[in-house]
Amino acid sequence: MSANLLTVAMPKGRIFEEALELLRRAGYDLPADFDDSRRLIIEVPESGMRFILAKPMDVPTYVDHGVADVGVAGKDVMIEEERDVYEVLDLKISACYMAVAALPTYDPGKDVAPKIASKYPKLTSDYFREQGEQVEIIKLNGSIELAPIVGLADRIVDIVSTGQTLKENGLVELETMIPITSRFIVNPVSYRTKAAQIDDMVDRLAEVVGKGETV
Numbered sequence: 550m551s552a553n554l555l556t557v558a559m560p561k562g563r564i565f566e567e568a569l570e571l572l573r574r575a576g577y578d579l580p581a582d583f584d585d586s587r588r589l590i591i592e593v594p595e596s597g598m599r600f601i602l603a604k605p606m607d608v609p610t611y612v613d614h615g616v617a618d619v620g621v622a623g624k625d626v627m628i629e630e631e632r633d634v635y636e637v638l639d640l641k642i643s644a645c646y647m648a649v650a651a652l653p654t655y656d657p658g659k660d661v662a663p664k665i666a667s668k669y670p671k672l673t674s675d676y677f678r679e680q681g682e683q684v685e686i687i688k689l690n691g692s693i694e695l696a697p698i699v700g701l702a703d704r705i706v707d708i709v710s711t712g713q714t715l716k717e718n719g720l721v722e723l724e725t726m727i728p729i730t731s732r733f734i735v736n737p738v739s740y741r742t743k744a745a746q747i748d749d750m751v752d753r754l755a756e757v758v759g760k761g762e763t764v
């Protein structure tokens with residue numbers, strides 16, 4: 550692998566398409582078959598870039614360790630992972646929010662030590678601590694909406710996008726927690742050693758995002 554390419558960690562899954570479109574709008578000429586293979590590393594030397602395709606929750610880990618210079622990560626993942634990376638731009642894509650949900654029959658007032666299922670144990674624990682409520686957190690890796698239905702948990706903390714998953718599983722939202730969008734993140738060392746390349750990328754992305762505001 551050529552060392553002077555800028556390594557970009559991209560989240561596989563639902564953010565991927567929107568992130569790719571944003572990069573293309575920012576003027577990056579990415580191959581047409583970029584997204585339809587099983588390859589995890591894609592080099593685009595003509596743009597001076599290499600892309601690594603990671604699980605969304607792992608993107609800040611790659612950037613923190615410096616094996617990726619920059620990356621695209623959801624605010625949810627940034628809060629959960631607390632990595633040592635710079636969050637330089639709100640890309641305003643993949644907008645959704647975190648919410649607490651439960652079965653409609655559930656009465657939060659009556660629950661003494663509620664079980665909360667989530668993919669985000671840290672975020673969930675911080676949230677309920679701030680609310681002054683003692684809860685037991687059950688960490689799951691996906692399909693969180695299943696937990697209250699089968700009796701594994703009383704409530705869930707999860708991402709809501711269209712609301713379809715909650716609806717189709719007969720759950721209702723109890724509290725809206727935090728709005729979420731994807732962020733452009735940068736490794737602090739890379740920000741110094743590859744300043745020109747990274748500044749150029751931030752400028753190009755900021756331009757298409759709209760106002761070019763930083764966070």
Ligand code: PRP
Binds near residue numbers: 691
């Ligand atoms: C996410 C999230 C919800 C769903 C919300 O799951 O955890 O389950 O999307 O989207 P909606 O409001 O548009 O229905 P994802 O599909 O990423 O898979 P997961 O359940 O494996 O986490």
